Amino acid sequence: MYKMKRYLGVVFTLYLVCCVATQECPKYHYEEQILSKVVRLEHRLEMMEEKGNKEVKVCSHCPDGWIKYKGSCYLFVENKLSFDAAQANCQCLHGHLVHIENENENAFLRNHLRTLKDSLMWIGLTDSETEGVFKWIDDSSTVSFTDWSPKQPDNSGNKEDCVEFYPDLKWNDRNCEASLRSICENKLKLTLQS
Missing domain, CATH: 3.10.100.10 (Mannose-Binding Protein A, subunit A)
Structure with a gap:
């Protein structure tokens, strides 16, 4: 989970750097969208981990x-x-x-x-x-x-x-x-x- 969060943070940071450097996007709007996507991805990861931690029983x-x-x-x-x-x-x-x-x-x-x-x-x-x-x-x-x-x-x-x-x-x-x-x-x- 930690590695995935770190990976998402790096992707988010790179995207912001590229966006600001090229001046092709309004910073606030895209930051909000990306943050929202990161939160959703974190939630999905947590759900997947929960399923992965469940025991398989007969x-x-x-x-x-x-x-x-x-x-x-x-x-x-x-x-x-x-x-x-x-x-x-x-x-x-x-x-x-x-x-x-x-x-x-x-x-x-x-x-x-x-x-x-x-x-x-x-x-x-x-x-x-x-x-x-x-x-x-x-x-x-x-x-x-x-x-x-x-x-x-x-x-x-x-x-x-x-x-x-x-x-x-x-x-x-x-x-x-x-x-x-x-x-x-x-x-x-x-x-x-x-």
Whole structure:
């Protein structure tokens, strides 16, 4: 803020010197206009600083039926759909099939799946572009954290390109046309708050 005020003061002074030296402007009228502009600019700077000093906080609630964990909301969808249809359904709900970033998020999902009768659920991971190169469907990033069931992924019958939570609550590759329940994720929106 101090540097900006100093800069505006220098600009104002240079303008007055040029104006007086060339005798092209009535001094009083232009000084008044410039002073008014400087005051407005200072006010704008103060407002910008206030906004800059506000903390960015995450909205604290999820839509009805969704479960909050860290910076996301999760929906465990009952309808059994193919992988592509499950992703389209999540998009209609303003989300995407879950993108599991780390062990903690995976443990949270596994703990919730233990409470459900059917734990077979699509997650947003696929190797449909290149066999063996698993990418998250929401941002096409390559998987870094994994939690595969023993001997998985195996691409059984050369037809398994999509990933599910398996009954052992680990990951398994499966035919993308299988009808399964799914987990949608929706990132909480950021809002400015004092």
